[in-house]
Amino acid sequence: EPKTKDAANSRDLASLAYQHTLFSMVPQSEVQSDGPCIYVEGKGVHVTDHEGRQLLDMMSSTSRANSLGYGNEEIARAMYEQALRMHYSGTTRFLSEPTVTLAAKIAELAPGRLSKVCFVSGGSEATETALKLARQYQQNTGKPRAFKVISRWNAYHGSTLGALSVTDWLNVRDIPDPRAVGHSFVANPMRYRNPYGMSEEDYADHCASHLERQIQFEGPDLVAAFIAEPIMQANGVQIPTKSYLQKVREICTRYGVLLVIDEVITGFGRTGNWFASEHFGIEPDIMTMAKAMSAGYAPLGAVMTRDEIADALPVFRHVHTFSGHAVACAAANAVIAIKEREGLIPRAAKIGAEFGANLAEAVAHLPIVGDVRGLGLWHAVDFTRDKQTRAVFTDDTVKAVVRRMRDLGVVVSAIGSALEIAPPLIVGKEHLDRTVAVCAQAITEVAKERGLA
Ligand code: PLP
Numbered sequence: 001e002p003k004t005k006d007a008a009n010s011r012d013l014a015s016l017a018y019q020h021t022l023f024s025m026v027p028q029s030e031v032q033s034d035g036p037c038i039y040v041e042g043k044g045v046h047v048t049d050h051e052g053r054q055l056l057d058m059m060s061s062t063s064r065a066n067s068l069g070y071g072n073e074e075i076a077r078a079m080y081e082q083a084l085r086m087h088y089s090g091t092t093r094f095l096s097e098p099t100v101t102l103a104a105k106i107a108e109l110a111p112g113r114l115s116k117v118c119f120v121s122g123g124s125e126a127t128e129t130a131l132k133l134a135r136q137y138q139q140n141t142g143k144p145r146a147f148k149v150i151s152r153w154n155a156y157h158g159s160t161l162g163a164l165s166v167t168d169w170l171n172v173r174d175i176p177d178p179r180a181v182g183h184s185f186v187a188n189p190m191r192y193r194n195p196y197g198m199s200e201e202d203y204a205d206h207c208a209s210h211l212e213r214q215i216q217f218e219g220p221d222l223v224a225a226f227i228a229e230p231i232m233q234a235n236g237v238q239i240p241t242k243s244y245l246q247k248v249r250e251i252c253t254r255y256g257v258l259l260v261i262d263e264v265i266t267g268f269g270r271t272g273n274w275f276a277s278e279h280f281g282i283e284p285d286i287m288t289m290a291k292a293m294s295a296g297y298a299p300l301g302a303v304m305t306r307d308e309i310a311d312a313l314p315v316f317r318h319v320h321t322f323s324g325h326a327v328a329c330a331a332a333n334a335v336i337a338i339k340e341r342e343g344l345i346p347r348a349a350k351i352g353a354e355f356g357a358n359l360a361e362a363v364a365h366l367p368i369v370g371d372v373r374g375l376g377l378w379h380a381v382d383f384t385r386d387k388q389t390r391a392v393f394t395d396d397t398v399k400a401v402v403r404r405m406r407d408l409g410v411v412v413s414a415i416g417s418a419l420e421i422a423p424p425l426i427v428g429k430e431h432l433d434r435t436v437a438v439c440a441q442a443i444t445e446v447a448k449e450r451g452l453a
Contacts, residue, residue, distance in 0.1 A: 042070025
């Protein structure tokens with residue numbers, strides 16, 4: 001029997017969760033063995049779970065959204081005040097004040113000529129909206145038959161059926177099959193290892209050529225869009241070469257294929273710029289965003305495009321009930337104001353580079369580490385069971401390192417062959433230093449236990 005009221009509450013919460021939660025993306029066996037993890041409180045970069053354990057959250061929550069940490073009073077107040085004043089104004093032509101000012105602010109921050117914003121409630125809806133926008137633009141301009149979309153191996157663009165049709169990652173390929181017709185995939189650049197053992201630059205060139213060949217194969221008049229994340233999350237922070245995205249931009253322009261850049265995970269400061277596209281000097285035709293936009297304080301996403309594309313549509317036939325929700329937009333306005341005022345994005349670039357260097361120094365030489373890479377405050381340690389062949393672990397070694405770090409009080413994530421670290425932008429140097437130390441300790445211990453040292 002639990003000895004205290006708190007212990008009873010925590011047991012009640014866990015058993016309620018077992019009974020009534022349809023857990024997503026986690027095997028039932030893992031829920032049974034590790035239990036549900038219920039966060040009851042958060043402050044800054046720390047969370048407290050239902051068993052009273054305090055953890056350093058170096059993932060900005062499991063979805064990398066909480067870019068300003070927990071318990072931010074300024075954002076909470078902005079939401080509260082907006083809820084009292086005008087919480088929700090409807091859709092179509094009916095806007096609210098923070099929705100209008102947020103769109104204008106994002107237009108100021110976004111790369112190139114991106115100027116028109118359509119709000120949605122998250123990343124998957126942003127993908128759906130982007131694909132529909134691309135198709136409607138093509139139907140109204142020079143390529144009325146274009147309906148096909150090309151995506152990339154390992155891409156993740158969301159969980160709704162349209163977004164799944166351009167998604168490959170997370171073992172979800174079989175769910176949408178047979179997927180919406182006209183969706184195909186090309187190779188994606190990968191750091192450290194690729195299927196042909198090519199150099200990183202050669203493989204990136206190969207991937208860009210693959211896109212061009214696929215457009216020709218599908219028929220340029222039939223291809224509406226190509227969708228890509230500027231930096232892919234799959235297998236840990238896959239930063240492409242600068243020339244890859246520039247070649248992709250040229251190819252899309254040459255064939256009248258709209259370039260949709262998915263900044264859902266990279267946007268709003270994660271990589272040390274407002275948007276990752278800026279690192280590569282490219283202007284997307286359509287850009288999606290969500291997650292860190294509202295720092296996780298409200299469900300919010302958006303799609304942007306330039307005037308010429310928006311103006312080509314007599315009417316954009318697309319609507320979601322909660323598009324541009326006033327309280328969510330008020331949260332995002334506060335989030336952007338804080339990031340600007342505190343200089344958090346240049347700071348992410350600076351402290352992120354130092355953290356990356358410290359992490360590499362502490363772990364790159366360890367026997368099971370193949371590569372350490374990152375940009376801004378987004379980093380990955382890629383593991384291998386053989387430094388010569390760069391072979392991946394097919395057992396649970398990567399997850400074991402993540403579990404060990406959690407036992408030591410630091411939350412990071414396993415992502416395929418790698419471990420990912422994506423702290424809130426307010427993270428302190430002391431938290432980053434602790435993460436480096438805990439990461440090195442966990443890798444060393446797991447390697448030793450498994451006879452891999
Ligand atoms: N696109 C990217 C690159 C993502 O990382 C995600 C979510 O992880 C999505 C789209 C889907 O966003 P959401 O989970 O908000 O629907």
